[in-house]
Every structure is written in C-alpha cells, then in structure tokens.
Amino acid sequence: MSEQENQSKFMQNGVVKWIEHRMPIFSFIDHSVGSGYPTPRNLSYWWNFGSLAGFALVILIATGVVLAMHYTPHTDHAFNSIERIMRDVNGGWLIRYIHMNMASFFFMVVFIHIFRGMYYGSYKYPRELLWIIGVLILLAMMATAFMGYVLPWGQMSYWGATVITNLFSAVPVFGEEVVQLLWGGFIVDNATLNRFFSLHYLMPFVILGLVVVHIWALHTFGSNNPTGIDVKGPQDTIPFHPYFTIKDLYGMGVFLLIFCFFVFFAPNYFGHPDNYIMADPLTTPPHIVPEWYFLPFYAILRAFTPEFILYLPISWLMSAKLAGVIAMFAAVILLALLPWLDTSRVRSAKYRPLYRWFFWIFVLDWLILGLCGAKPAEGYWILIGQAATAYYFIHLLLILPLLGLIERPSKTPDSITASVTGEQAGSAQPQAAE
C-alpha cells in the first residue's frame, strides 16, 4: 500500500504532473517495469535472465562508446591503439576487459534465456512474435560480436574474419562478387576493418530498438511462468515493482560477482592468445577457433563434408561447403519456427514427461556441438560433430512435431494460485471470469 502511496505522491509533484500531461512517460514507465505491470506471482530465478541481458547490453554500449574514443580503425594503427588502451589510457584496461568479458556474458545470459523459453514453452501462442523478435536479436548479436572481434586486428581477428566472410563465396554464381562487396577489396583489408567498425557501432542500437519491440510484445500478454498456465485473475499476479525489481537486482548482484571474478582474475579466459599477435595476411595460425559462443554453430558448418550422411541426399544439388553454410544459418533460423514445430498444446515441460527428457538431451547435444567446434576437425571429432549436427536437426524437425502428438501430458493445475496452494477446480475458478 505504502508503495502506491509513494507512487501517487510522486505523481502529485508539479513538475511530474506538467510533463505527464504533455507526454505520459511516468505512467508508461510504471506500466512497463513498475507497480503497474502485473506479473505472474510464481516466476522463478530463470526469469532473471531477460533483465540481465538488457543490463549487459547497456554496459556494452557504455564501455563501447568510451573505447571508440581511443580506438583507431586502420590496419596500421588498430592493434597498437588497443595496446595503448591497455597500457596508457587511464583505466583503459578495465574498460576493455569489461567490454570483452561482458560480450561473453551477454551471450551466456541470452543462451540461458533462450533455453528457459524452450523449457517452459514461452514461444507458444500468443507469444510467437515475441519469440521471433528474440531470434532476430540473437542474429543481430552474432553479427555485432563477430565484427567487434575483428577490430583489435590480431591474428584470430584477421583469420576469423577471412574464414567467415569466405562463407559467402559459397553463394551460387555471384559468390566472388558478394565477397568482394563485403571486403571492399580482394582480401580482408583496411576497407573491411573500417566498415566493420562503422557497423559494430551501429548494430548495438539496432539491438536496442529490437529490445524495445521485444518488451512491447512481452507486455501485450505479459510474462509466461513456470506452470505455463495463463494468468486467470489478479490473485495470480503481483506488481513487477517492488517484487521483481528486487529479485532482478539480487540476481544482478550474483551475476556481477561472477562477472568481476573474470574481469579481475581471468580477463583473457574467453579470448585466444593468438589475438595478441598482430594480424599477418601471409601466415594462417595452425588452428582457427571462433569465439566460444559461435562454437556450436561452427561445428554444424564443419560437419558438412562430402562424406556426411545428411549431405548425400543433396550432393547433386550443391557443394558440401554451401550445404554447411545453409545448415549453420538454418540452425538459428529454425529456432524462430519453434512455435509451429512444437505441436504440443501444453507449454511448460513441467507437465510434459517426455519432452522434459528430450529438452535436456537437446541441451547436451548443443554442448557437445560446442566442444566439437573447439577441437580440430580430425579423427573421431568429425564423427561426433556430424552425429550431434544430425541430432540437432532431428530434434527440431522430427522429434518436436511428433512428440506433441504422441505424448500424454500430466494434469496441469487449474491456475497459478492453485499450483501453489494445491487447491482444485472450483475454489480458484470463480475469479477467472474477469
């Protein structure tokens, strides 16, 4: 109650009233992340990762803007300007290490956020569009991170950029023209570095715009919850502020503890030592490894060799290289189709005894793919990578659609409140009429 009194006291302030009358921004904020946003009362800590991702984005933009003031996007100066940031710029080492590590943590948080959505069926009606926007955010993040990794102009920067841009040479007929358009030359060079810097500065704001749309779509129907059951009345919800603002802040504290451990004690843990060697267009490092968050997708790309069993049926149509490129992009884009690939009408895996297992197998499969991506493509790693790639697509295209038809879900509670109190139909039902 006192919270609402505070709220109304705030709203009685003259300046606030003057602004609110002309542009109702305070009530907008209140309805977005304040006491005016009714939130399911049973959200667990798995629901912290959305706001954590938003926090990571803000930190990345803030540190990035400052780093850009000291960085020089030129092949002759880029590497040295980074070293200057590390050695001479006041607190430059800290700002750069925060930026580098926060990129990794952003992906970690977003991956957990995505897997949470998959476990609790958050992508199902009416949140399909919300989910699709999320996949677009993931794609934009990947593009941004890739271009950001090129900027220090180390050996991994250079050769990572070479390998990834060369993927587009697999485009039929115009492959070479497309790659030259991307490079602005005949190899990855100064023109490439300049445009990557420009786009790396632009893309975070595109992501920010997508985040705004993502939250708009979220607030149209509100958050999903661990039971996957719709909110049936006010008894199922509590105000976002103060209940979830405080819960999110607590999670953020834990997050920052782990984050600071890496920034201060293992700042290069997620990086690669070869990136502290300046780019040399005439020497390829023995093992080119992308950043860890690309590894599962990199493994899918590499799985497509002429001998791969999934490739054989389409070998008459395209090269193994093109098939690998298409599969890698499909691995992300298929996620956007999850609302239709998953045929079950029950959202939460809590009430889906079979899906629960397949979900964890899928997570395991994804981790194995990541491991394969980190290993050189030799020996049995090739076979493991191919098996894991095959399973990735089998899960999405075969298991998920069939599971919804075969599986007998267990009984879902009547409401969010009933799931806590254990009450059965009748007691919590009357309010549902609202």
Added chain:
Amino acid sequence: MSDTANTPPSSKIDEQSRRDFLLVTTATVGTVGTALAVWPLIDSLNPAADTLALATTEVDLTPIEEGQSITVVWQGKPVFVRHRTGAEIDQAKKDDAEVLPDPEKDADRTVRPKWLVMVGVCTHLGCIPLGQKEGEPKGEYGGWFCPCHGSHYDTSGRIRKGPAPTNLPVPKHEFLTDTTIKIG
C-alpha cells in the same frame, strides 16, 4: 466526398479509380526511387578505384633454386611461385590421369612446366596452405596442405582431398624474360 466542389455524380467511379491510380503510381515511384537511391550506397562498398588500380607484380626468378618456393604479394594476396623438380613435374603429369575433384591438366596450369605460379589462398575458406617452407607439411600428395580444415593439394596445386571445392587458382602471368615473370 462532401466538401470538395464540383464533382459530377456520374464521375464517381472514375474519381475512385483515378485516386487509386495516383496512389499506386506515387507508391511505385517512391519505392523505385528509394531503391535507386540506395544503390550508390551499396556500390560504395565495392572495391574502390585505388584498390582496383592493381598493381601487377614482377618477380625475379633467379634466386629460386630448384625445389624452392617463394611467396610474393599480388593484390594483397599471397602468390606461390615454385621452381618444381623433375620428379614433381613427372608426378603432376602422371596425376592428370587420376580422378580429380576439379579436373585440370598440369600443362594447362603452367606457362613453363618448371615454374608453378598460383594464388596461395585455400579455395575452401581462405586460409594460407602450408608447404612453402622447408619442413612444413605438404599433405598426402606432396604439394600443399591447408591446416584449417585439412585440404590436400598435389604438386600441381590441384585439390585432391578435403573440403576445398577447386584447385588453387593460377593467376594470369607471363614471362618477360627467361628469369622474370609479371603477374596480373
């Protein structure tokens, strides 16, 4: 309908289709115009004139002994120049008869059989294959080996095994004298 003046009732339908026509043409002109205006922005990303004003590269062959290779830079790309041994040439000619992923005769890949000149960029994903220097792995066919994803090239620079789709490309080159070549 109401406030605009002087529309005879008979032309009502005409008026409707006239407005539709204006709407559609305006939208079309706007769309096409925007697309045309975007083109210069995209085209500006293509290689600029100074990048295109390429440099041909001349190479002096005298210091390269039989069995040695050097790497020169042409258009920013590494170009392998190898002084092949008799055994390598024989092997390359013999392999013409093998089943090749990207069939090409050794004779079509050289101006003079002793001198193999090709762009040293793996046709898979653009790494630089090993095999130029003494002691580097040369792959299963005695030519070059790409460490990134394991492509093997033979003594004529042809792809024999691994994910690369095509042979190492041979750039246009000519002998200016017996000991000088011009690439490009």
